[in-house]
Amino acid sequence: MIRPDAPVLLEIRDLRASVDEQPILKGVNLMIRAGEIHAVMGRNGSGKSTLSKVLAGHPAYSVTGGSVLYRGEDLLALEPEQRARIGLFLGFQYPIEIPGVSNLEFLRVATNGRRLAQGQEELDTFAFEDLVRERLQVVQMDPAFLERSVNEGFSGGEKKRNEILQMALLEPLVAILDETDSGLDIDALRIVAGGVNHLAGPDNATLLITHYQRLLDVITPDFVHVMAAGRILRTGGKELALELEDRGYDWVDEELASLEAGEAARTPLEVA
Amino acid sequence: MVAVSATEPRHPLPAAATAAPWIADLLADLPAAPSAAVARARELLAQQPLPSRRQEDWRFTDLAPLTTIAPRPLDPAEQASSAPAAPLGPVAEPGRLRLLLDGLRDPLDGLNLPPGLHRLEGEALQAALGRSLAAQGLEADWPVLLNTALAPRVLALRVSAAVAPLLELVNDVGTGQGVEALRLLLLLEDGASLEVLQVQRAAAASATSLLLEAELGRGARLRHGLLAQGHGAASLLAQLVVSQSPGSELDLVSALSGWGLVRLEPRVLQDEGQAATRLRGLQRVDGRQIADTHSQVAFAGPEGRLDQLHKVVADGAGRSVFNGAVRVPRAAQRTDAAQLSRSLLLSDRARIDTKPELEIVADDVKCAHGATVSRLQDDELFYLQSRGIAAAQAARLLLRGYCDEVLAELPGGAAGWQPLERLMGEDPTP
Numbered sequence A: 001m002i003r004p005d006a007p008v009l010l011e012i013r014d015l016r017a018s019v020d021e022q023p024i025l026k027g028v029n030l031m032i033r034a035g036e037i038h039a040v041m042g043r044n045g046s047g048k049s050t051l052s053k054v055l056a057g058h059p060a061y062s063v064t065g066g067s068v069l070y071r072g073e074d075l076l077a078l079e080p081e082q083r084a085r086i087g088l089f090l091g092f093q094y095p096i097e098i099p100g101v102s103n104l105e106f107l108r109v110a111t112n113g114r115r116l117a118q119g120q121e122e123l124d125t126f127a128f129e130d131l132v133r134e135r136l137q138v139v140q141m142d143p144a145f146l147e148r149s150v151n152e153g154f155s156g157g158e159k160k161r162n163e164i165l166q167m168a169l170l171e172p173l174v175a176i177l178d179e180t181d182s183g184l185d186i187d188a189l190r191i192v193a194g195g196v197n198h199l200a201g202p203d204n205a206t207l208l209i210t211h212y213q214r215l216l217d218v219i220t221p222d223f224v225h226v227m228a229a230g231r232i233l234r235t236g237g238k239e240l241a242l243e244l245e246d247r248g249y250d251w252v253d254e255e256l257a258s259l260e261a262g263e264a265a266r267t268p269l270e271v272a
Numbered sequence B: 001m002v003a004v005s006a007t008e009p010r011h012p013l014p015a016a017a018t019a020a021p022w023i024a025d026l027l028a029d030l031p032a033a034p035s036a037a038v039a040r041a042r043e044l045l046a047q048q049p050l051p052s053r054r055q056e057d058w059r060f061t062d063l064a065p066l067t068t069i070a071p072r073p074l075d076p077a078e079q080a081s082s083a084p085a086a087p088l089g090p091v092a093e094p095g096r097l098r099l100l101l102d103g104l105r106d107p108l109d110g111l112n113l114p115p116g117l118h119r120l121e122g123e124a125l126q127a128a129l130g131r132s133l134a135a136q137g138l139e140a141d142w143p144v145l146l147n148t149a150l151a152p153r154v155l156a157l158r159v160s161a162a163v164a165p166l167l168e169l170v171n172d173v174g175t176g177q178g179v180e181a182l183r184l185l186l187l188l189e190d191g192a193s194l195e196v197l198q199v200q201r202a203a204a205a206s207a208t209s210l211l212l213e214a215e216l217g218r219g220a221r222l223r224h225g226l227l228a229q230g231h232g233a234a235s236l237l238a239q240l241v242v243s244q245s246p247g248s249e250l251d252l253v254s255a256l257s258g259w260g261l262v263r264l265e266p267r268v269l270q271d272e273g274q275a276a277t278r279l280r281g282l283q284r285v286d287g288r289q290i291a292d293t294h295s296q297v298a299f300a301g302p303e304g305r306l307d308q309l310h311k312v313v314a315d316g317a318g319r320s321v322f323n324g325a326v327r328v329p330r331a332a333q334r335t336d337a338a339q340l341s342r343s344l345l346l347s348d349r350a351r352i353d354t355k356p357e358l359e360i361v362a363d364d365v366k367c368a369h370g371a372t373v374s375r376l377q378d379d380e381l382f383y384l385q386s387r388g389i390a391a392a393q394a395a396r397l398l399l400r401g402y403c404d405e406v407l408a409e410l411p412g413g414a415a416g417w418q419p420l421e422r423l424m425g426e427d428p429t430p
């Protein structure tokens, strides 16, 4: 839902980031207001996951330029856990397995951290079990998964559902879902999409990273962005995704080439 | 003043190497040897220096911390008055039989032993004591000599059937200072089974020598958990010496933490093969602590199985040693042995030495081994942090998960002793 007067939740300006001195994000600009659903598409390796991890504060990436404001606050100055507690959520493309750490305990500790940050009281084990059982229904997950170690031995689809369960518990303001639809069967896709729609409201926003129109058939985006070589090359409405489905990404190369030629021509001037 | 028996050598034999001063002082302070065996052990001990790092078996482990402990026998009364008053650890629940091995009383006194469990004494005891040691040629091993020389308190049990309650053996030295020795003997007859949780604790500068011998008859099952929660000034030398008959199953689980020096030697002999041995070990070092596990499993016949996992957490300037010997001679065809050692390095100043020592002569065998040393994984930490869990708490969760793989294998009643909290050095609720 687009409301030009809705508060800005996330404002990314000319964001640049590298890993091992290798630039990956090369000037990303993006503004997200409350109530909006954004989709980011783009070829493999274009930097989509990197963008999501930099926003969440992954230590492997160093920010080399630009800024990110989260509700007006400097997001990049915060530790990853602080970002999560104030309402930023990243659904991982590849959720991590953590042997020996019980899923239930993990979810409880995480949920209570977020609750404290929102000025709510912590939940004891019993109250939390009630809450988690209720939220399990959003993703139609078997309670047996609570007893297992975090993601350990979960199938690809089960891991993705566990991500959405975490999102349902943490009630983020900005949820970034990195290919949450990959690896899901048709039913699971419907369940996960249903969960995302259920959790999307006028006060929060969602950034979906996806390769497939089929997700956007069930979650209608307000904006679609195409990422290429570490920046957002084009932004449009939901039609842009359909156009990509038809035309593929070949046009990206031409546009990138002209962009880079322009930059190359400009560089000497900047130096001088 | 106790009279010194004639058999006690006050002076080492002329040709012998000089005893370590600490041993000489300790021997001089002991009451008279109650038996010829004890006297003999003292004599042998007096003739040799402490094991040193020049010996392969002690290459990484310096016994210096032991010699900082007062070289005198620990007074059981002091131990009792300093050990935390009741209740020791968790309240004894139904379904467990708790024996206090504090030396103040006969732990079996006035007790109705449950069906299948019997006191072993007299000639039967004399015949069995030392048999497992002899089968592995360990009689003159330094830690064995030390244990014998100290005239240990002995608890010997015969197991004739499946024993229902968990046998909980508790030795809490508390703030007692000095040196003590404990000797246990478990004879499991054919088809018998027993679960033992042995809790060893110290809270000051004491040294405990623990020697367990166990014999498993055909089809017998023993599950033994050693929960050793020490102190930075305390030492523990423990040997678990087991003989297994065909068809028997042995589970040895150990969790060692907090000791200035701990050396654990599980020694298992499958005397005709065809038995199952499962070893689970976890040791944590921090500060300047040393923890050393030297395990040995020998197969004297075919078709034996070994499943071993040894885990280490090394923090501070701690030092961890693991040496896992597996002996598979020609007679041990179709042995199936797997050994995995996993170490978690939490500090740049900590040191980990880990060495599998596979001696395989038989040709038709499966022997797998692996050793890993890692740090907490950034991706795992980040995943937890991205859910709002602070870095320090995330690290603690990961560490607990890591340790729990072994701790969860301790016998059922162990949880009340808060093995995880103590191992992590967290303040357990009293």
Ligand SMILES: Nc1ncnc2c1ncn2[C@@H]1O[C@H](COP(=O)(O)OP(=O)(O)OP(=O)(O)O)[C@@H](O)[C@H]1O
Pocket: A019, A024, A042, A043, A044, A045, A046, A047, A048, A049, A050, A051, A060, A093
């Ligand atoms: N930690 C890293 N170390 C080295 N290279 C990295 C690292 N992270 C990302 N890269 C590189 O950065 C580029 C962008 O990767 P990223 O994962 O962001 O792509 P993506 O758009 O998410 O691709 P996909 O659609 O395949 O998920 C790739 O070339 C990748 O190899």
Ligand SMILES: [Mg+2]
Pocket: A048, A049, A050, A093, A178, A179
């Ligand atoms: Mg990606």
